[in-house]
Amino acid sequence: MTTTIPLSITVDGEQRDLDVDPRTTLLDALRERLAVTTPKKGCDHGQCGACTVLVDGRRVLSCLTLAVAKDGADVVTANGLAPDGGSHPVTEAFLANDAFQCGYCTPGQVCSAVGAIDEARRGMPSAATADLAGDDVVLDRAEIAERMSGNLCRCAAYVNIVTAVEEAASR
Template identity: 60%
Template sequence: MSIAVNGSAVKPPDDPRVSLLDLLRETLHLSGTKKGCDQGACGACTVLLDGQRVLSCLTLAVQCEGRSVTTVEGLGADGALHPLQHAFIEHDGFQCGYCTPGQICSAVGMIGELRRGVPSHVTADLAAGAIPHSREELRERMSGNLCRCGAHNGIIDAIAETYAETTHAEAAE
């Protein structure tokens, strides 16, 4: 068995106690995923596992066998930045940049949740098929990713702009 990391097959570690975060950073030298609190409280280590956001510090690498992991390095295509990465730059959605990779991966996963109709704490109508991408909804869903520099408004602006076409298209349906 192997783990697909950004499209490449990777052998799982022999030690079943190795976290996905440590596999990514220490073994694969993918430094985009950050080690923040190492307790699942800050979100700096957020990556996508089969398209869903997970905290890599709390995920054992062996749990990912036969699955696909996407880090911030794997979001773009053919050397180009992902549209959300561009939007973070345009909206100053980062200051020190430490939380940025986790914020971006979390936002990509969060949009998938919205598209699947997964409600959040602030979702007004739980029976509604489509959940609006309101600022309040985006803020709530991103609350597990901490930014110590205070770039939250830029982060929300970047997410809202990147997925605005999706928002309008879904609202029309």
């Protein structure tokens, strides 16, 4: 006997209500139950970052997150970053810098970049942050590469991805 649990989340600005099996991941709830296919199922083990979304403003691997744990949360996918129908500055930077090839990892890369830029602006250090005691995090290429290291690209567009994040962060 499978028991379902009611869940209410906001996805890309739209309130969504559904009943899910308590074992359902946020990724599967988005893709299979809500037809939000922007986050991709890459490895389904939290190793590739293709499923990265923003939950309450923080980057999350949706394949490792139980949907029921995010009841009441605000989930933003790459499609929801610019709700007015335009393009988000990170998306524009990815396009301008040819920071994708096949495009499969791009939605997760873009969400991760948005989260990484926000973390740096809030002074959150990473393993590459030079001054851990300071309040300022400089998003240089090493810092960006470290912060984006959880997002893999099979096409190896890393140089252009770092350039795109660097450009977007400077705006």
